[in-house]
Each structure stands twice: as structure tokens, then as C-alpha cells.
Amino acid sequence: MTDPDPVVEAVFDAVAATAPEIRAALPGRRVESGTDNPSGESVMAGDLYADELLGDAITAVDGVGSFVSEEREAAVDAGGAVGDGAYAVAIDPLDGSSNLRSNNAMGTVVGVYDAPLPATGRDLVAAGYVLYGPITTMVVADESGVREEVIERESIGDDDGGRAVSRSVVEADLRLPEDPLVYGFGGRVPDWPDDFTAYAREIEDELKLRYGGAMVGDVNQVLTYGGIFAYPALVDAPDGKLRLSFEANPIAYIVEKAGGAASNGEIDILDVEPEGVHDRVPLYVGNGELVERLETALD
Ligand SMILES: O=P(O)(O)OC[C@H]1O[C@](O)(COP(=O)(O)O)[C@@H](O)[C@@H]1O
Numbered sequence: 605m606t607d608p609d610p611v612v613e614a615v616f617d618a619v620a621a622t623a624p625e626i627r628a629a630l631p632g633r634r635v636e637s638g639t640d641n642p643s644g645e646s647v648m649a650g651d652l653y654a655d656e657l658l659g660d661a662i663t664a665v666d667g668v669g670s671f672v673s674e675e676r677e678a679a680v681d682a683g684g685a686v687g688d689g690a691y692a693v694a695i696d697p698l699d700g701s702s703n704l705r706s707n708n709a710m711g712t713v714v715g716v717y718d719a720p721l722p723a724t725g726r727d728l729v730a731a732g733y734v735l736y737g738p739i740t741t742m743v744v745a746d747e748s749g750v751r752e753e754v755i756e757r758e759s760i761g762d763d764d765g766g767r768a769v770s771r772s773v774v775e776a777d778l779r780l781p782e783d784p785l786v787y788g789f790g791g792r793v794p795d796w797p798d799d800f801t802a803y804a805r806e807i808e809d810e811l812k813l814r815y816g817g818a819m820v821g822d823v824n825q826v827l828t829y830g831g832i833f834a835y836p837a838l839v840d841a842p843d844g845k846l847r848l849s850f851e852a853n854p855i856a857y858i859v860e861k862a863g864g865a866a867s868n869g870e871i872d873i874l875d876v877e878p879e880g881v882h883d884r885v886p887l888y889v890g891n892g893e894l895v896e897r898l899e900t901a902l903d
């Protein structure tokens with residue numbers, strides 16, 4: 605067992621401390637902000653708020669040299685030299701924010717890289733996500749494995765401004781169950797390529813559909829019950845929808861550390877070479893056997 609990296613721990617302390625604040629701020633931020641992000645998608649008020657809070661909290665961590673967000677065009681210089689003692693932290697501040705209006709699950713995704721971005725997922729030293737479900741949980745993966753914590757506000761007293769947060773580890777060694785149960789595939793079925801549709805038809809016969817429209821929630825179901833999540837290549841969008849640096853790489857890192865696999869349809873997600881920090885990539889992630897079958901089906 606390797607000792608925890610203090611910078612990684614401080615990053616996830618910052619994320620955990622921010623999570624209840626983000627959650628508490630959502631009720632008044634279920635509307636569009638009027639701006640588009642670098643991926644050309646409409647930004648919700650909740651996206652902007654989460655991005656600001658997390659940006660402030662993460663850039664304040666000693667040992668973070670650079671902060672990059674799905675909602676920002678350029679990296680924020682946080683002080684240290686990335687790759688030379690400092691890390692680059694990439695976030696999707698609010699994942700699944702189209703679920704804000706319908707009050708369904710959402711998340712925050714975090715990747716800690718030891719190389720300047722864009723970098724491959726092999727440069728991740730840790731990754732995690734917060735899931736704003738009926739309870740707030742945080743899953744963190746690093747070299748030593750994957751754990752799940754429950755995050756709660758400890759007190760709403762005046763002394764601490766309501767900011768004290770407790771973290772309880774509820775699963776110290778999270779592993780993907782061997783027998784898969786659920787699947788969730790994004791995109792409109794008519795937009796799926798024929799080879800993926802054929803694969804989906806097989807999976808529909810074997811597993812139970814669970815799709816909530818937030819990658820973090822859908823992947824968390826796969827981690828809990830076993831199965832496969834995909835946001836596939838689409839006929840008119842061969843790179844799919846999800847972003848490599850902020851979404852696919854951190855999720856691939858977590859699921860692989862939990863004993864599963866992640867692919868872009870051809871190779872391990874973690875080996876995909878990015879051209880830019882906002883690149884998109886198809887993502888197929890879950891039990892190894894299901895991901896291998898998918899790769900064969902897309903040959
Ligand atoms: O609405 P669709 O097409 O099902 O897309 C859902 C996917 O888009 C996302 O919401 C994209 O993430 P953002 O909300 O961070 O842009 C994923 O969480 C989810 O898997």
C-alpha cells in the first residue's frame with residue numbers, strides 16, 4: 605500500500621468541502637446562464653457557479669500548478685510548474701447539468717494529472733467524482749485503489765459558517781461486481797452506427813436498462829451493480845459527446861482501478877492522444893468482458 609499523496613488528498617479535501625455548497629446553491633440555478641462553453645453547449649447557471657467555487661478551492665491548493673475546466677477556454681495558472689512537482693487538475697464542474705431542470709442526478713468529475721494538459725490518461729495520478737444523488741457521495745481512485753465516501757455538512761452553526769464537512773468512507777476497496785446487471789447507452793438510437801446498434805441489441809437481451817442522462821450517475825450504477833455505460837460514436841458525431849480530459853479519462857481511470865475496462869471502441873481510453881483539451885471521445889466503460897465484446901463488435 606502506497607502512502608497517500610498529500611496534494612491529491614488536499615485536492616479531494618477541497619472538492620469535498622465544496623460539494624455541499626454546490627448542492628445547496630442548485631435550487632436557484634436551474635436556468636440557462638446565457639453563455640456557451642468551449643464545446644458549444646449552453647451553460648446553466650449551476651454550471652457557472654460550480655465552476656467558480658471549484659476553481660477558487662482547487663487553485664488555492666499548494667501543489668496544484670494548473671486548473672482546467674470544461675467551462676473555460678484556457679487553463680488557469682495556479683502557481684506551480686506542472687510535471688515538475690505540481691499537478692494539473694481538470695474538472696467537469698457539473699456533469700449532467702441538463703438534469704437540473706428535471707431534478708435528476710448530477711455530478712462533479714475531477715482528474716489530477718502530472719503533466720500539462722492536453723495529456724493522455726496515463727498521466728493521471730488520481731481521479732474522482734462527486735455524485736449529487738439522494739445523498740452526496742464521492743468516489744476517489746488513486747494508485748492504491750478506489751474508495752467511496754459519504755459527504756455531509758457537519759454543522760450549520762454560526763461558528764464555521766456552515767462549511768464544516770464530514771467524510772465517511774463507506775467502501776474502502778470498491779470493486780466492479782463480476783456479474784454484470786445494468787447498462788446505459790447515450791445518444792438517440794437512430795444516430796447510432798449499425799455495428800453499435802447490433803451490439804446494443806445483444807446487451808438489451810442480457811442486462812437491465814438504467815440510463816439517467818448524467819454520466820456520473822450512470823457510471824456509478826455500473827460500478828455498483830456491474831455492467832456497461834457508453835456514450836458511443838454517433839453517425840454524425842464520430843467522436844461522440846463526452847470530453848476526454850474532463851470526463852472520459854477520469855472515469856476510465858476510476859473504473860480500471862476498480863477492475864473494469866474503458867475503451868474508445870478501439871483502444872484503452874487512457875492511451876488516446878489528445879489534440880486539444882476540449883477534445884471529445886466515444887466512451888465505452890464497464891466490465892472487461894463487455895468492453896472486449898464491444899471492441900470486437902465495432903471491428
Ligand atoms: O442528454 P444526452 O444526450 O443523453 O447526454 C447525456 C450525457 O451528456 C452529459 O450530460 C454531458 O456532460 P455535461 O452535462 O457536463 O455537459 C453527460 O453527463 C451524459 O452522459
Ligand SMILES: [Mg+2]
Binds near residue numbers: 696698699700819851
Ligand atoms: Mg459532463
Ligand SMILES: [Mg+2]
Binds near residue numbers: 697700
Ligand atoms: Mg459539465
